[in-house]
């Protein structure tokens with residue numbers, strides 16, 4: 001890929017979002033936190049539609065982190081029920097709109113009914129390719145990296161892999177995101193300036209857009225504003241302003 005893309009006049013190919021602020025949205029109204037999560041789940045459809053209109057190919061949403069198990073049990077089970085409902089209500093729309101559902105994270109540790117619905121939804125949408133909608137569920141960047149290291153170590157132990165052949169490309173092929181391009185744009189809602197264990201490897205050169213908007217209030221116009229912000233950036237990948245246009249970007 002050539003660095004004429006360094007000043008991206010086009011839309012990002014891959015957008016990742018840390019969907020934050022559901023609890024604050026509910027608190028502002030004196031409502032229980034789950035109300036905020038419920039409202040937040042409605043934003044997903046709006047944003048997925050806006051991504052498709054803009055020509056974004058990959059949308060990756062941080063829905064439940066490996067640390068979110070620390071929340072009160074009723075909030076965790078409420079989130080799982082919401083996810084189940086989201087899947088049962090939205091798969092038909094996904095099929096109609098050409099959306100392929102994927103996941104990253106340790107979904108095998110999710111409650112069995114959620115896991116079952118997820119597997120079915122992924123199978124039912126497997127042939128779509130207009131938008132790859134990836135839900136990060138029981139996902140943690142460190143956990144993903146450790147798991148990749150474990151897989152590589154197994155290969156070395158079995159004699160199928162030489163330590164000298166471990167490089168960035170091979171490492172990336174052991175991550176949950178294998179086959180996907182790295183995110184071009186990371187959006188975090190509700191103003192927090194942190195990564196919170198999201199896509200630690202993949203975000204190396206991602207442009208970051210933080211908005212004060214809470215996730216339940218985030219809509220198509222906010223997505224457009226984030227894309228416009230992205231388009232105004234100059235991506236240099238470590239090169240200088242003078243020679244950035246002639247470097248080759250690792251894909």
Ligand code: IPE
Nearest residue numbers: 019020021022023024025063
């Ligand atoms: C994000 O909203 C949703 C999840 C982490 C599941 P929060 O629930 O973190 O909302 P705040 O940060 O408390 O406002």
Ligand code: IPE
Nearest residue numbers: 018019020062063064065196
């Ligand atoms: C990050 O939000 C996780 C998700 C959006 C799923 P959190 O609300 O859990 O992150 P912290 O605790 O503020 O870092």
Ligand code: MG
Nearest residue numbers: 020021022023
């Ligand atoms: Mg939060």
